[in-house]
Amino acid sequence: MLCHAALDRAAQLARHWSDHGCPVVIHVDARTPQAQFDGLRAALQDLPDIRFTPRLPCDWGTFGIVQATQDAATRMLADFPQVSHVLLASGSCLPIKPVRALQAHLARHPDTDFIESVTTADVGWTIGGLNEERFTLRFPFKWKSQRRLFDGYVSLQRLFRFRRRLPQGLVPHLGSQWWCLTRPTLQAILQHKDRARIDRYFKRMWIPDESYFQSLVRQVSTRIESRSLTLSKFDYQGRPYIFYDDHLHLLRQADAFIARKAWHQADLLYRTFLTPDGDRAHATEPSPGKINRLFAKAVERRVNGRPGLYMQSRFPIRARGGTQSAAPYGVFCGFAPLFPDFQPWLARALEARVHGHLFAFDRVQFADGETVFKGGLSDSPTLRDYNPRSFLANLIWNTRGETQCFQFGPGDEQEIAPVIASDPNASIFLISGAFAIPLWQSGRSAAEVRTEAARLQKVESDFIHLLKGPETKARTRILSLAEFIENPAEPLEQLVDLLNPRGAHRMTDLPQLLDLHGFGSFLQDLRNQGMAPVLMGDFPSDAELALPAPPFARPRVVR
The missing domain is CATH 3.40.50 (Rossmann fold)
Incomplete structure (x- = not known):
């Protein structure tokens, strides 16, 4: 579990996993105040199957997230030999199905790795046009805090046509950060013979958490189901949707086991799903098609808005069309x-x-x-x-x-x-x-x-x-x-x-x-007087001007 904020909810989630027999290894961002981290440890100290890893800074789009995941996965495999699958979650990933339903699903697929992994040519969700360039350019600067340096260095590399050489045998793949891998697959990735060279390569990539495991799993896995068990939807700008209390009915119909990301003050969601049965008594039949249509409608409404509605959050622009x-x-x-x-x-x-x-x-x-x-x-x-x-x-x-x-x-x-x-x-x-x-x-x-x-x-x-x-x-x-x-x-x-x-x-x-x-x-x-009134047409003279037509009645069929 990767956490950086709302650690009270993270503690609640970790306890829920632990109560259902799932050991948890937690990494907390080094930028999170120490007092909050100490509070999280104190809240979970009574649970014997909770572990913490050394804290690293995890800036968005940098290798720190991958390294934190590697450390947590290594600790998980070393301390819990009974674990057959390892699932990566965040401190806001809310289980929306009973944990035992997830365990039963993994038991039915003991050799399957659930990870979204597609080639760059098939990706349709990335924003900004860096599908392939994230693998061929260097990204030593942070996109959020060093934006001018980031953009300038990318432009400079494009100008000089710089291109990095991929590690031998590596085929770039992209996918959701939230995966569930089998123990043998995860061990093979962490113990890869070329891991040092591969890690050096990915340390200068952009958003490596969406490509590191997604690419390496193709080299070591025997069976891949290219989908995530976590419901994670993004808007047209690439930002994740946040689930609130009024999304309860929607989440009950989701075909995923986990939803990311739930708002930390969505008390109804946490109270409903973090029960011993995980809301089983109220669960409805999954309807992924309906959910996808709702998200597609939300994107359309956000981009195009309602015809004629001008508002602060969406002002119609010509490029987006619409009335x-x-x-x-x-x-x-x-x-x-x-x-x-x-x-x-x-x-x-x-x-x-x-x-x-x-x-x-x-x-x-x-x-x-x-x-x-x-x-x-x-x-x-x-x-x-x-x-x-x-x-x-x-x-x-x-x-x-x-x-x-x-x-x-x-x-x-x-x-x-x-x-x-x-x-x-x-x-x-x-x-x-x-x-x-x-x-x-x-x-x-x-x-x-x-x-x-x-x-x-x-x-x-x-x-x-x-x-x-x-x-x-x-x-x-x-x-x-x-x-x-x-x-x-x-x-x-x-x-x-x-x-x-x-x-x-x-x-x-x-x-x-x-x-x-x-x-x-x-x-x-x-x-x-020298002015040519041309728009009136060939207007008749006074002598030719006809009288106004009599009152007009539309012809109608009378039976």
Whole structure:
């Protein structure tokens, strides 16, 4: 048993093993305070089959862990000749099956070594890209406390293409540190004829505890089952999962005999499993497939998170993919100028919350004129513009279950444009050129609004170019103003079907289309002033402009 912290739990575990007839040899990290070590010895002094080995410093990733294991294994074989198998555990490795069940399992496999041992080409769990290089480079510096020296020395060796020569006959293998070996196999490793040379080689390796026994066992073992009897799971960064009290049901279904690593304050786990029967009365059938799925789900949740949830522990980044918002929403560009009653009509048609221009420069136009929206979102443009992406994500997250829609145009703050364009949850409907309608209604001459019209057209043109780019993931529908007014009913019906496909749409009316007589002359005046209004399409002249379509009713089959 290798220990370095929470020695009170280590004492409890050692006593549990000893009470079931298993002798224990304990190594305590030299960096652990002497007072704690003395307390551990005092707590176990009444047990005759407990031994302690000389204390060595065991920095992570260094040979000290291997040397401590060697010393403990040598002491175990020398002092306890009746031992047939030796299992390596830590001070936080909790037996989750009865000890006699483990003993019976080993008795059925007297010649089998249980150790995870795979070649470097088959390893899929290592983090950092040092599968093979850990065997071919030198690692004299500690990764945790001498990180700059560690990285610099690795880069230097790569630059000069340095490569260590493997000891003759050694085939590199990797695997879990926690193994259970037969007595003959462990003796053969400790008494290897080339052990001095092999130890010198591994002393300059990185994380040798995952490769020393895993490689040498291939030379001396007669039967290997490449798996560990200890449940040890790691997250996407290579850090071990810690088991807490709320993992009790999960551990009861594990197909392993030991779980690493149990939190030292998980009183329920220790109280449940460290009983004479080891929780046998409450044990359920092992379900390793379910456990693996749960861990895979945990990794996915940790890496990708939940769509649209931005939090301190996981902030979505582009490299990890995923949606930027929590639910589908609609963005409407150019509809409000054409339909004075567009927002209340859309709210009725979709049964949704329809906002005004959320990204207007003067204020956030929440639905119904609210100044503070769900989640404490303020209508202050200063607060919104501090982080527009998070503002939109918060709005969608706080209103899950209710479809949100808002207006957007070239007169709004454009920093949010790439965000909504790249969001698969966004549905963007755009009528190009409608930005000119408020300029026409302002009563000012074409000469007075020409500069503003040119600016707005440039902004909208850039937005359309963005929507047609390869980075766009939103669903888009773009129509010119001329195309739209030819048949406004069809695109309006399509947007309702797209945003609420399961709704029972009975569109008996359309929003009232603005009377556009005189708008064609306004566009011509802009041309005469030197500005080319191209986004409106081939807009008809006043004489050709058709009257607004009558209220539209969807054709239905009547029996």
